[in-house]
Amino acid sequence: xxxxxxxxxxxxxxxxxAVAFExxxxxxxxxxxxxxxLPEGIDIVGVPGGFSYGDYLRCGAIAAQSPICKAVVAHTxxxxxxVGICNGFQVLTETGILPGALLRNAGLKYICKTVxxxxxxxxxxxxxxxxxxxxxxxPIAHHDGNYFADDTTLAALKDQDRIAFSYTENPNGSxxxxxxxxxxxxxxxxxxxxxxxxxxxxxxxxxxxxxFRALSxxxxxx
Amino acid sequence: MKARVHVMLKTGVLDPQGEAxxxxxxxxxxxxxxxxxxxxxxxxxxxxxATEADVTKMCEKLLANTVIERYEIELV
Numbered sequence: 001x002x003x004x005x006x007x008x009x010x011x012x013x014x015x016x017x018a019v020a021f022e023x024x025x026x027x028x029x030x031x032x033x034x035x036x037x038l039p040e041g042i043d044i045v046g047v048p049g050g051f052s053y054g055d056y057l058r059c060g061a062i063a064a065q066s067p068i069c070k071a072v073v074a075h076t077x078x079x080x081x082x083v084g085i086c087n088g089f090q091v092l093t094e095t096g097i098l099p100g101a102l103l104r105n106a107g108l109k110y111i112c113k114t115v116x117x118x119x120x121x122x123x124x125x126x127x128x129x130x131x132x133x134x135x136x137x138x139p140i141a142h143h144d145g146n147y148f149a150d151d152t153t154l155a156a157l158k159d160q161d162r163i164a165f166s167y168t169e170n171p172n173g174s175x176x177x178x179x180x181x182x183x184x185x186x187x188x189x190x191x192x193x194x195x196x197x198x199x200x201x202x203x204x205x206x207x208x209x210x211x212f213r214a215l216s217x218x219x220x221x222x
Numbered sequence: 223m224k225a226r227v228h229v230m231l232k233t234g235v236l237d238p239q240g241e242a243x244x245x246x247x248x249x250x251x252x253x254x255x256x257x258x259x260x261x262x263x264x265x266x267x268x269x270x271x272a273t274e275a276d277v278t279k280m281c282e283k284l285l286a287n288t289v290i291e292r293y294e295i296e297l298v
Contacts, residue, residue, distance in 0.1 A: 058287055065284060094287065101289045103231075108238050148235060148290055173236065 001026045001219040005046045006072065006088075008033045008063050013049035013086065013196060020196035021046065024212035025220065036067040043219045044081040045072055047088030049141070049194060059102060059144045060090030069095055081215075082188045083126065086142055089180070089190035098183060098190045099157070100149035102142075106173025110143040114205065116168035117179055117193055121161045124182050126189040129214030135168055136207035138193040145192040147174035147181075157181055164189055223268045224298040225277045229286045230261035 003026040005018045018028040029039045033052075038045065052063035063069060069091065076082055076097050084092035092098045105111060114137045119130040130136065149157065154176060157163055165180035172192075180191025195208025231237045237259050244258040264285055266277065277295050286293040 057284070061284065061287065093289075099289075101287055103236065103290065104238050106236060106238050108242055146236075146238075150289075173238070 001216060002029065002039070002042050003027070003044050003046055004029045004031045004038050004042045005048055006031050006033065006068055007048075008050065008052035008066065010052045010054055011048050011050035011087070013088075013194065016194075016196045017046045017048045017085065020199040020208070020212050021215075023199065023209070024216040026212075026216065031068060033063065033066040033068050036071060038068075038071050038075055042075070042080075044083065044215060045075055047072070047082065047084035047091050048196075049086030049088060052087055052091065055087075055144075058090075058094070060087060060092075060094040063087075063091045064094035073097060076183070076188055079185060079187060081125065084188075084190040085194055085196065086140075086145075086192055089192055090144065092188065092190045097188055098181060099153045100147055100181070102144050102192070103146040103148050103173075104144050105142070105146050105171075110141075111145075111171050112139070112141040113171075114139045114198075115171055115179075115193065117165045118168055120163040120166050121182075123161060124164060124186045124189065125215055125218045126182075126211055127164055127214070129210035129217075137198065137205050138195055138208055139197045139205075140171060140193045141197075142172070142192055145172045145174065147176075147178045147192070149175060149178075160184065162186070165191055165193065223270070223272055225266045225268055225272075225274075226296040226298055227264040227266065227277065227281060227285055228261060228294045228296070229264065229281075229291050230259060230293075231290055232292050235290050 003021040162182040166177040198205040198208035240258040
């Protein structure tokens with residue numbers, strides 16, 4: 001079981017994400033943004049949180065054009081698995097792998113706190129460790145987490161059961177209280193909250209660990 | 223050649239920064255302001271032979287996120 005964690009200049013959750021994968025039994029390769037290819041035999045790619053390229057122009061916009069992101073796009077187009085958290089979610093929307101965009105928080109403030117998340121579907125490799133309707137506590141830490149998608153995209157996300165997580169109390173103005181979404185083939189997850197920051201007793205909460213455990217279950221048996 | 227690109231959030235996309243500026247103007251007594259939208263201006267110095275079509279491609283690929291933003295190109 002192997003995971004790749006992408007490292008951009010300005011990433012700051014790359015190590016936390018790697019530790020969460022490792023604790024779930026993955027061997028982790030850290031992959032630098034200038035690399036043009038992913039290591040062979042990778043089961044899943046993690047795009048971490050942080051402030052890639054200083055968030056210049058738009059959050060995730062420059063990272064989305066980096067050499068490694070072309071490889072990540074190709075990986076997902078081949079049906080490969082990927083998860084983007086926080087800035088990683090912004091990067092995945094900027095590449096077009098996931099629909100929509102992340103706008104400035106409606107209240108304009110950077111928000112760093114643990115929020116309630118409703119598991120909106122258990123039908124994905126990322127969420128099958130939960131029951132649909134479960135409410136879990138996961139930290140958010142973002143300034144631009146206000147998910148936006150046009151009405152057609154939103155209707156498609158709802159009809160296809162592709163909303164992975166929604167906020168119990170919307171902190172940032174996200175349309176439909178959306179905190180995380182799945183790709184059409186359900187193999188790519190993007191979410192603003194940080195499950196890797198709730199994956200160890202030392203974090204003060206372990207509600208995010210089930211996400212990584214579920215992934216290890218999938219790839220272990222594969 | 224120089225090009226100036228204006229990038230604005232699309233109509234209907236909430237602009238919290240513009241709203242904050244509107245509130246601040248109201249607090250200063252400028253109660254004639256009914257709406258504020260904030261955007262970006264990007265100036266490009268272009269080599270000989272560059273065309274407006276090139277700038278359009280730049281906007282589509284990087285300078286604007288057309289999911290939420292619209293852009294206008296001004297050749298100077």
